Amino acid sequence: MLSRRLVRNFMTSAIRRSGDDNHGGVPGANLPFDIRNRYKLTAYFILYFGSGIAIPYLIVRHQLLKS
Template sequence: MLAPLARASNKLGRNVMTNFIRNHSHGGVPGENLPFDLSNRYKLTGLFIVFIGSGLSIPFLVTRHQLLKK
Protein backbone atom coordinates (compact mmCIF):
# COMPACT_ATOMS: atom_id res chain seq x y z
CA MET A 1 0.00 0.00 0.00
CA LEU A 2 2.83 2.40 0.80
CA ALA A 3 5.18 1.16 -1.92
CA PRO A 4 3.64 3.23 -4.77
CA LEU A 5 3.73 6.33 -2.56
CA ALA A 6 7.36 5.66 -1.65
CA ARG A 7 8.32 5.22 -5.31
CA ALA A 8 6.53 8.44 -6.29
CA SER A 9 8.19 10.34 -3.45
CA ASN A 10 11.62 8.99 -4.39
CA LYS A 11 11.12 9.91 -8.05
CA LEU A 12 9.91 13.41 -7.13
CA GLY A 13 12.95 13.97 -4.92
CA ARG A 14 15.31 12.79 -7.63
CA ASN A 15 13.63 15.05 -10.21
CA VAL A 16 13.83 18.08 -7.92
CA MET A 17 17.55 17.57 -7.25
CA THR A 18 18.28 16.90 -10.93
CA ASN A 19 16.50 20.10 -11.96
CA PHE A 20 18.24 22.11 -9.23
CA ILE A 21 21.67 20.88 -10.30
CA ARG A 22 20.90 21.37 -13.97
CA ASN A 23 19.58 24.93 -13.50
CA HIS A 24 22.10 26.18 -10.93
CA SER A 25 25.33 24.75 -12.26
CA HIS A 26 27.33 27.21 -14.36
CA GLY A 27 30.24 25.06 -15.35
CA GLY A 28 33.22 23.36 -13.82
CA VAL A 29 35.01 26.40 -12.38
CA PRO A 30 36.47 25.56 -8.92
CA GLY A 31 35.12 27.81 -6.18
CA GLU A 32 32.33 29.21 -8.33
CA ASN A 33 29.58 28.13 -5.96
CA LEU A 34 31.25 29.50 -2.79
CA PRO A 35 29.87 32.60 -1.03
CA PHE A 36 33.33 34.25 -0.95
CA ASP A 37 35.98 35.15 -3.49
CA LEU A 38 39.04 32.92 -3.87
CA SER A 39 41.05 35.24 -6.10
CA ASN A 40 42.47 37.48 -3.34
CA ARG A 41 44.42 35.20 -1.00
CA TYR A 42 45.04 37.89 1.67
CA LYS A 43 41.37 38.79 1.98
CA LEU A 44 40.50 35.08 2.11
CA THR A 45 43.07 34.52 4.87
CA GLY A 46 41.72 37.47 6.87
CA LEU A 47 38.12 36.29 6.55
CA PHE A 48 39.16 32.77 7.56
CA ILE A 49 40.95 34.06 10.67
CA VAL A 50 37.98 36.22 11.69
CA PHE A 51 35.47 33.41 11.10
CA ILE A 52 37.41 30.69 12.92
CA GLY A 53 38.74 33.06 15.59
CA SER A 54 35.29 34.34 16.52
CA GLY A 55 33.99 30.81 17.06
CA LEU A 56 36.99 29.74 19.12
CA SER A 57 37.01 32.85 21.30
CA ILE A 58 33.36 32.71 22.43
CA PRO A 59 33.85 30.13 25.25
CA PHE A 60 36.73 32.16 26.68
CA LEU A 61 34.74 35.40 26.52
CA VAL A 62 31.75 33.77 28.22
CA THR A 63 33.98 32.34 30.96
CA ARG A 64 35.61 35.75 31.53
CA HIS A 65 32.19 37.40 31.68
CA GLN A 66 30.97 34.87 34.27
CA LEU A 67 34.10 35.27 36.42
CA LEU A 68 33.88 39.09 36.40
CA LYS A 69 30.17 39.15 37.24
CA LYS A 70 29.34 40.26 40.77
Protein backbone atom coordinates in the same frame (compact mmCIF):
# COMPACT_ATOMS: atom_id res chain seq x y z
CA MET B 1 18.68 -3.60 -22.74
CA LEU B 2 15.68 -1.56 -21.68
CA SER B 3 16.98 -1.22 -18.13
CA ARG B 4 20.31 0.18 -19.39
CA ARG B 5 18.48 2.80 -21.40
CA LEU B 6 16.35 3.77 -18.40
CA VAL B 7 19.40 4.07 -16.17
CA ARG B 8 21.21 6.15 -18.78
CA ASN B 9 18.22 8.46 -19.24
CA PHE B 10 17.89 8.86 -15.46
CA MET B 11 21.59 9.66 -15.02
CA THR B 12 21.70 12.23 -17.80
CA SER B 13 18.58 13.97 -16.50
CA ALA B 14 20.02 13.95 -12.95
CA ILE B 15 23.22 15.53 -14.22
CA ARG B 16 21.26 18.09 -16.18
CA ARG B 17 19.22 19.04 -13.09
CA SER B 18 22.23 19.20 -10.78
CA GLY B 19 22.54 22.95 -10.32
CA ASP B 20 23.09 26.10 -12.25
CA ASP B 21 25.07 26.18 -15.43
CA ASN B 22 25.93 29.84 -14.84
CA HIS B 23 29.25 28.99 -13.20
CA GLY B 24 30.78 27.35 -16.23
CA GLY B 25 32.82 24.84 -14.26
CA VAL B 26 35.02 27.45 -12.58
CA PRO B 27 36.37 26.16 -9.24
CA GLY B 28 35.03 28.24 -6.37
CA ALA B 29 32.40 30.03 -8.45
CA ASN B 30 29.56 28.60 -6.36
CA LEU B 31 31.06 29.59 -2.99
CA PRO B 32 29.58 32.48 -0.97
CA PHE B 33 33.01 34.14 -0.67
CA ASP B 34 35.80 35.03 -3.06
CA ILE B 35 38.78 32.65 -3.09
CA ARG B 36 40.90 34.62 -5.56
CA ASN B 37 42.16 37.16 -2.98
CA ARG B 38 44.32 35.13 -0.61
CA TYR B 39 44.65 37.87 2.04
CA LYS B 40 40.92 38.49 2.28
CA LEU B 41 40.29 34.73 2.43
CA THR B 42 42.88 34.39 5.22
CA ALA B 43 41.21 37.20 7.17
CA TYR B 44 37.81 35.50 6.77
CA PHE B 45 39.22 32.19 8.02
CA ILE B 46 40.90 33.86 11.02
CA LEU B 47 37.69 35.69 11.94
CA TYR B 48 35.47 32.64 11.48
CA PHE B 49 37.59 30.08 13.33
CA GLY B 50 39.01 32.61 15.79
CA SER B 51 35.55 33.71 16.90
CA GLY B 52 34.54 30.10 17.47
CA ILE B 53 37.57 29.56 19.68
CA ALA B 54 37.42 32.93 21.49
CA ILE B 55 33.70 33.13 22.35
CA PRO B 56 33.75 30.55 25.19
CA TYR B 57 36.69 32.33 26.83
CA LEU B 58 34.98 35.70 26.50
CA ILE B 59 31.80 34.29 28.07
CA VAL B 60 33.77 32.87 31.01
CA ARG B 61 35.58 36.20 31.44
CA HIS B 62 32.27 38.04 31.44
CA GLN B 63 30.80 35.70 34.04
CA LEU B 64 33.85 36.01 36.29
CA LEU B 65 33.89 39.81 36.09
CA LYS B 66 30.14 40.01 36.70
CA SER B 67 30.31 38.42 40.15
